[in-house]
Amino acid sequence: MGTYLLTLGAFAAIQATVVLGLNIQFGYAGILNFAYITFVAIGAYTTAVLTLGSGSQYFVQQHIVHVTVPWPLALLISGIVSSVLSLFLIMLLMKRLRSDYLAVAMVALGEVVWTVIGNDTSLFNGWDGLVGIPQPYNNLGSTTTAEAAFFGITVAVALLAYLFTRNIYRSPMGRLLRSVREDPTVAETFGRSVGRARLVAFCLGGFLAGVGGGLMAMQTGAWSPNAFTPLETFFIFAALIVGGTASPLGSVVGAVVLLGVIDEITRWLPAILAPSLISSLRFILIGIIVLVVLKVRSQGIVPEPNARRYQQFLRRELRDKWAPPLGRAAADDPAAAPAWAASRAYVSGAVRKLLAARSSR
């Protein structure tokens, strides 16, 4: 059980890293990158070929770089490779496309990469994929110790990713990204380069995707096109939206709740249900959760920090500036008390509406 929880914890930490990367792209900058999982996959393949080792018993497998590096360096290179490929892509595509057409182009691109990697066996062994990717410290005595070591690594990476993402939110760059998200024209009017801002967001997100992908490959020990079907991107989006779009803490919460807990729950459904039925229930459940969250609480479980601050501000205004005079007036003039109570209800209703209002995106 302990080992199982450690594995699950490591899984959740990796998912959190991945969701944080998407948060920079979609949450901060509002880019609908529906090929996100492709960049995770690029990171995973990079880590795989860099750590497989030509001297290992798996040398029969395709090993295109013929270099073996220690795992931290492999992760770093994975992040950089994903990031650089993001840069190329964005320079090609993001010129002047409306966000939903960009999304279409991105999914198409993801499909192309998926098809090419699957069918071209000389690249990464095609549909069979690569197996035997070593997990760091997997020779540390018992399984539990090895799992604990890997859990520590993934949590440390997730923590770094969280701090990184949070600091970007607070930085001038984060402010610029959010302004681009809210209204690119306004940002441009103030002399900012919208294209450059999106580019930065894309590369930073791509870096985290690559690192997260590398960790995924290490955890499962294998990587093939089946691990990154285009639908997977939508699960990452779901985690981000449920946790709280643009909220760094929300990404972590969303990853743990949606990708960790709900996945586990669906796995523990009665065994009489066919496996395909369980996977379809997972699709339906996640789709419904996303719709309900978007409709009922579009800011997610943990709202974006600035939205949170704005809510607190509105509540304070209501409590300190509006409620007391209205209450006093009602006390002074008992005859008109119902009217004052009505106006007070109107004001709090208006504030509640403001609180519930989605951001203008």
Place this chain on the structure above:
Amino acid sequence: MPSLNEFISAIGFGIVTGSIIALGGVGATFQIGITNFVNFAYGNFMTVGAYFALVMINVLHLGVLAGLAVGAVGTGIVAVICDMTIFQPFLRDRKVSVITMTVVTVALSLILTGACQAIWGATSQTYDLGIERELKIGPFSFTSSQLIIIAVTAAAVALFETGLRVTKLGKALRAMSDNLQLAQASGIGVRALTRVTWLISGAFAGLAGVVLVITTRGLTPTFGLTYLFVIMSAVVIGGLGRPIGTVVASLFIGQVMEIGGIFINAAYLNALAFGALILALVFRPNGLFAAKAIH
């Protein structure tokens, strides 16, 4: 170097493939022109239609034409239900953005994928069409079901275009696509017409799904999603909201895919269509025949 015969048969297949893409593309481009958001669940509508036809053809043994009819009408109704229960509650919010609507359609796509998989299973299925006859028409030879595909496409697109030009309903729809506020102010029943739009768009999706399974012979819960992007290529290249442009682009992409298939691995055919899409998006982001409204 491939022989002339190979080229001719590729062109014949290209017409069939182009017809399928055109069927799907017309429904998608029409809906985008009216509602102004991309529906990522469109591929799932195709899947739903194909499964409805599967019930008609394999379970009830009513033949291809019944399958096509039920696939079209059933999917149209499903699309209207999705619009009323899922899209409208979001659209009632004045401030709802394109990005939110895109995510909503993706969520719907997940739900429909799951529903299809729960009802019909994840294994690949196909229609029992019996033995096909080969017919020679000019230099091309088609099977009887391929002829049905071409005929259905030609009939559906012709009917749709005529309806859009001749009838009052078509005029109202064109007005809506041109300027929603102005149409509303002129007393056009925008809500009812949006439902009609989804009905038509869903019907085209259903037809496309059925004819796609007739040719590819493999129906899985996710097959529409892959094909959606081939269709979106045609929609974007043809200019969003322009049915005729989409038909031309579809026939072009059909030829590119089938003639390309002579030279490259068949697995890369979809990639070829996506390549065309990406090139089109980069160089002509508004489509080759750019325009905003349905004309």
